[in-house]
Amino acid sequence: RAKDQGRNTYRLYTEDMTRKALDRLEIETLLREALANGELYLEYQPLVSVHSNAIFGAEALMRWKNPLRGVIRPDEFIPVAEESGMITRIGDFALLEACRSMKRLLDEGLPLRTIAVNISPRQFLLQDVVASVKKSLAETGLRPEYLELEITESALMHDPDQSLQTLLALRDLGIRLAIDDFGTGYSSLAHLKRFPLHKLKIDRSFIRDIPHDLDSEKIATTIVAMARGLELKVLAEGVETEDQRKFLEEHNCDFFQGYLCSPAVSAETLAELVKKQRR
Ligand code: C2E
Ligand code: MG
Ligand code: MG
Ligand code: MG
Secondary structure, eight states, X not given: OHHXXXXXXXXXXXXXXXXXXXXXXXXXXXXXXXXXXXXXXXXXXXXXXXXXXXXXXXXXXEEEEETTTEEEOHHXXXXXXXXXXXXHHHHHHHHHHHHHHHHHHHHTTOOOOEEEEEOOHHHHHTSOHHHHHHHHHHHHTOOGGGEEEEEEHHHHHSXXXXXXXXXXXXXXXXXXEEEEEEXXXXXXXXXXXXXXXXXXXXXXXXXXXXXXXXXXXXXXXXXXXXXXXXXXXXXXXXXXXXXXXXXXXXXXXXXXXXXXXXXXXXXXXXXXXXXXXXX
């Protein structure tokens, strides 16, 4: 029996592995066509002031709708894009498209000051991200101070000296830099202090259980205090309830994003949200 069970377990395991491998390969194959077929596009999640509830910007988030597979989540296809090297072209597309949308919204007279774009580790480490940013700004006419790049701790800490050079070159372009998903990786405080950063984004996993979980509260308030010490702005990701927002207000967090305000939406809907609050 044990033997049978072992064999069954083995078979299930391999079937599962095969399914996963096919999925990954299928994603890779479909992704190769996706950009050319216009299946990739951006949505924009409002970035909000904790104190005034005013929308001051947005984070561009990639979306993929495939006619056969339906909606595919970024958590599924961004890693595939990374491993296969396709992130270079996809990342350039996101940068350009985000800058273009922001320029259009500003030309409409909307009082926005930040468009945030995610940069994957491979984009940051291997690709000439400085050249990509320059090109997107030049092509769209967006002023650099409106653009913020989001980079994870692991990408920055992989080779801190090289990262510092890249960050300095980006800072010299006049754009801003944020650390994404802060608290989930390993950061050297000495390096953090040297990097020309503008903002820390507290990962959603530390916000989710506030105010029920004391550990989460402590981590969130510690990150806010750390940001203050480093003279950085701080934003909380994934804020879903008014209780969470109140907690962040009491603890002097600057900004939030999350379903409490809005999920990621089209540029048109973002414009409506901003106009609505102006009235
Ligand atoms: P991220 O950069 O940390 O983005 C925040 C994620 O949290 C987004 O997931 C957003 O939809 C989600 N979120 C925001 N507020 C809430 C909330 O209140 N509740 C919950 N449950 N979720 C919330 P999304 O859009 O699925 O993106 C996942 C990740 O994929 C992003 O995490 C980012 O790492 C990556 N990604 C997305 N677009 C791009 C892109 O254009 N380039 C690169 N390199 N990565 C991207
Ligand atoms: Mg992000
Ligand atoms: Mg994040
Ligand atoms: Mg996150």
